[in-house]
Amino acid sequence: MNRFLNGWFRKKQQDGMTTRTAASESSRDGNDLSPTDIPRHVAIIMDGNGRWAKARGLPRIAGHHNGMKTVKRITQAADRLGVRYLTLYAFSTENWKRPKAEVEFLMKLPQEFLSLELDELMRNNVRVRMMGVRELLPDFTLAAVEEAVRKTENNTGLVLNFALNYGSRMEMVESARQLARRAASGEIDPNDISEADFSAGLLSCELPDPDLLIRTSGELRLSNFMLWQLAYSEFWFTDVYWPEFSEAHFHEAIREYQRRARRYGGL
Numbered sequence: 001m002n003r004f005l006n007g008w009f010r011k012k013q014q015d016g017m018t019t020r021t022a023a024s025e026s027s028r029d030g031n032d033l034s035p036t037d038i039p040r041h042v043a044i045i046m047d048g049n050g051r052w053a054k055a056r057g058l059p060r061i062a063g064h065h066n067g068m069k070t071v072k073r074i075t076q077a078a079d080r081l082g083v084r085y086l087t088l089y090a091f092s093t094e095n096w097k098r099p100k101a102e103v104e105f106l107m108k109l110p111q112e113f114l115s116l117e118l119d120e121l122m123r124n125n126v127r128v129r130m131m132g133v134r135e136l137l138p139d140f141t142l143a144a145v146e147e148a149v150r151k152t153e154n155n156t157g158l159v160l161n162f163a164l165n166y167g168s169r170m171e172m173v174e175s176a177r178q179l180a181r182r183a184a185s186g187e188i189d190p191n192d193i194s195e196a197d198f199s200a201g202l203l204s205c206e207l208p209d210p211d212l213l214i215r216t217s218g219e220l221r222l223s224n225f226m227l228w229q230l231a232y233s234e235f236w237f238t239d240v241y242w243p244e245f246s247e248a249h250f251h252e253a254i255r256e257y258q259r260r261a262r263r264y265g266g267l
């Protein structure tokens, strides 16, 4: 983190500034949630970092940096509730279009996060995974993620899946290409291609489909995120910006999820 940000964060800590709301304190433990209906896989579009920073007269990267702290908070919250898979949209294949300095900052976050948190993730039996295209990612980003993936590969608790350089249309085209090649070589009959075959060619092939999708910041779109996998997921949107998203907000999303009746097209 640069010196300006360091100073700002220290000052805010001294001021005792906290983004937690009174509501979040009262329902922090989520005791009212049904333990038998916790979504197995929660996917999150962590949006609103830039706007959070702008609203405070800060550079956008301050929003991303605070967003990283929310990653820790929500990973712990998901783990406590017994969520099995948590997928976080950390960088899309379209995010390369952002200013160079912002992209560089975003690329450093996995390394910073993992250098701070890997020991605790290990202690909590969390398994780190990455879902995305390795090409284009800087070596230091990839090295940090791969080290975490390797060190945690035998952990059996929450799977923390970072969508990094991830794009849904791109992965679907790639899956279609694989199937087309196998069909062209005579290995498979195009008429036999199933949904499961298509899913098997996606970057998410080792994960179940998300049960719940959360998007923060008031935007109501999918932004090229898990388009195939979210076919029957429940969606929950909030106006809260990601850096302010608390454990209580997470519980609110799960509470709403538990009120929904999932019918998968049936009655």
Ligand code: FPP
Binding pocket: 046, 047, 048, 049, 050, 051, 052, 063, 064, 067, 068, 071, 089, 090, 091, 092, 095, 106, 109, 110, 113, 114, 162, 217, 242
């Ligand atoms: C979208 O919000 C968010 C991103 C492009 C990056 C999200 C990344 C993090 C929260 C940190 C990830 C941390 C780790 C450990 C990988 P935006 O910046 O587009 O917000 P805006 O719509 O308000 O501009």
